[in-house]
Amino acid sequence: MSTTEETPVVEKAANFIRNIVTDDLKNGKHKSIVTRFPPEPNGYLHIGHAKSICLNFGLARDFGGRCHLRFDDTNPAKEDIEYEDSIKENVKWLGFDWGEHMYYASNYFEKFYQYALVLIEKGLAYVDSSSADEIRAMRGTLNEAGKESPYRSRSVAENLDLFARMRAGEFEDGTQVLRLKIDMASPNINLRDPVIYRIKKVDHHRTGDAWCIYPMYDYAHCISDAIEGITHSICTLEFEDHRPLYDWVLDQLPVPCHPQQIEFARLNLNYTVMSKRKLLELVQEKLVDGWDDPRMPTLVGIRRRGFTSESIRAFCETIGVGKSDSLIDMSILEDAVREDLNVRAPRAMSVLRPLKVVIEGYPEGQTEEFEAANHPNNPDMGSRMVPFSGTVYIERDDFQEEPVKGFFRMAPGKEVRLRYAYIVKCESVVKDEKGEIVEVRCSYDPASRGGSAPDGRKIKGTIHWVSADHAVDAEVRLYDRLFSTPNPGGKNEPDYRTSLNPKSIEVLKGCKLEPSLASATIEDRFQFERLGYFCLDMKDSRPEAPVFNRTATLRDSWSEQKR
């Protein structure tokens, strides 16, 4: 098992990769399967990686196989150990466990080297002393065949000698490379004598200065898979035309097995960006507040936003796996969190934009407590006592002096229920010099204690409130989609930066929370009734100054109706 939690989030939907695995198991091609998630430690994981993680670890879990976590660390110039910890943490958070199966491509450097020797001896690899520019020029174009390098026919002995000297550090960066000898006229450019080793006199974060030549992806990845006994090597679509090379390398070498590479379409989500480059720019140009900004599609960002790992897994399950390029609607992700949080998040009352309401006739200085259910549909979640007094705050949006048609919240002369408390009626409003409403005065029905009308009269509107004397002040951050256009920076679109949503974050101070929320801790999630799902910000919140993040709003057919 490779999940830490037992509950399957959603029923497993069929997809072409599952079908392949099922067939391979059924017809005996494999007794059990081995997959792998092979990130390069050069950045933070995002929701797109989650799709791959769920796919690979999910297959292993569901078919009783195993999934390796392997760092594809073959380019020391770009990689760093700082990313490794974050990646491991993210995979664990998502609910997966690689157990003993933690690997590094860099652990195979010596094997890669030995295999390269085999290729040279078979006359299938040669040292090319051309410059990068020359190699590019000889590669040809999409329509024209390439030209063979003048160094292509070097003898095996010479190649062996040169390659050994490359390893020994006798040459400078970029002066020599080891290339495969395949076919410079191949219509598949990947087969035009691809470079498999380059010289980089750079320390590697794991192997230090042991090496100054490093293998390229196409050469290292397939061999790594073979060494680990991977059965299904799942990657994204852009590697599709690398597959002939993947197979070519393994066919020439005495490797333990020959994994099957299978490609699927990477995840694209609308109203956000997913490329490492753009994500990095957003952070570096301070367009967002770091990798873990709750608006970022990074796993650290999404987590800080309040998403549960269960909802991410459910999301990955529902979007399916295919080979056609897709742009998933953000609403599917939002639906996934709502579905999860609706069931598990305790309810609470919080007023984000407070409007003072004075209950006329309520005994001066009196305070009482009302029992409020933590979850209206699940009694097992218990209840809490919520203090009430003669002055409460309600949401500004819940009052209209001149109510529009269909508005059934608080308005002059209309009765409305303060949830769990009393039925009140607005009698008058108090305005400041500018005509701004600063206070609403209500009468109340003492017989409606607890919120129910003793005479059975129907009260259409129920609104939430917080007692002024008992309220906990807090900062609340309302997040919205990072971009205001569905495919920022896409084809025929201006620079993605111009599509940033100016309202992607709104910081509200002086919000009034019911006192029970004072004891909230990191990763606690609540439904602030009638508003949405919120969690304590894991970075900026302090006990004496709580900060809540809005994970998602509730569906709101009222505001939709108004549109």
Place this chain on the structure above:
RNA sequence: UGGGGUAUCGCCAAGCGGUAAGGCAACGGACUCUGACUCCGUCAUCCAAGGUUCGAAUCCUUGUACCCCAGCCA
């Protein structure tokens, strides 16, 4: 104009010759001390055109559209 892919409802996605699952969204309605949740109901003939067949989204042909590839990145 080389090679590799993909085309099924607004967005995903099952289907593998036997008469179009499901989810999201949307739209009606019921219920409701969250205008939430829940519950009912509505919502496609499968890129196009030919062909094979009793029968095709599924097979063949010819087109069309879109994506990927010319890093000593992964």
